[in-house]
Amino acid sequence: SAMAMNNKPFTVFVEGNIGSGKTTFLEHFRRFEDITLLTEPVEEWRNLKGWNLLDLMYKDTAKWAMTFQSYVSLTMLDMHRRPTPTPVKLMERSLYSARYCFVEHMMRSGTLHPAEFAVLDEWFRFIMNQIHIDADLIVYLKTTPAVVYERIKKRARSEEQCVPLSYIEELHKLHEDWLITRQHAECPAPVLVIDADLDLSQITEEYKKSEHQILRKAVDVVMR
């Protein structure tokens, strides 16, 4: 049942640390024709006119963090704004995790200069005030840093092999501050927490739990 273009679809952000299984979670919903999946445009970050901004950022974070996060935010805004023909839209991450997790960490760790952070924060505030991009639900794939650190090693995405456990632990804390402690009032969406430490064989049950909640909420919104 295609959604009239003027209605806003039931929008879900899928959030979690590096290696928490977001792409796997999204792929679980590939079978539903009423759901549009927008996965993280990592390939765009790895090849912008031939430049691998992800690799540059990991290789020399102080020099490339601003450039990388600026482009990440542009690609996320593009995804937020993309017209969705279906009643439900699942997005991998968001401008919120960009600002509250990654940019926040780079500012606190000093890899973003305060002036660079100020510019990124002004862009974030402008977008929040001018463009309606909030979620109806956030699915938080909650993990333990040690578990995802091992997965990152196994997945062996080349750019990430130098990522230290301390970085994963700091990102974890920023996700918890945002999605469990609820430190940021600008993002009031309800959070559905999934135990994403479970390995693939066990996690399908967890997904089914979220499937029910997502589809039920989506039906409520569509029938409103």
Ligand SMILES: Cc1cc2cn([C@H]3C[C@H](O)[C@@H](CO)O3)c(=O)nc2[nH]1
């Ligand atoms: C919104 C947002 C996503 C995102 C991902 N990343 C990194 C973490 C992973 O190594 C890779 C793919 O998620 O990109 C980042 O540094 N900053 C980001 N900001």
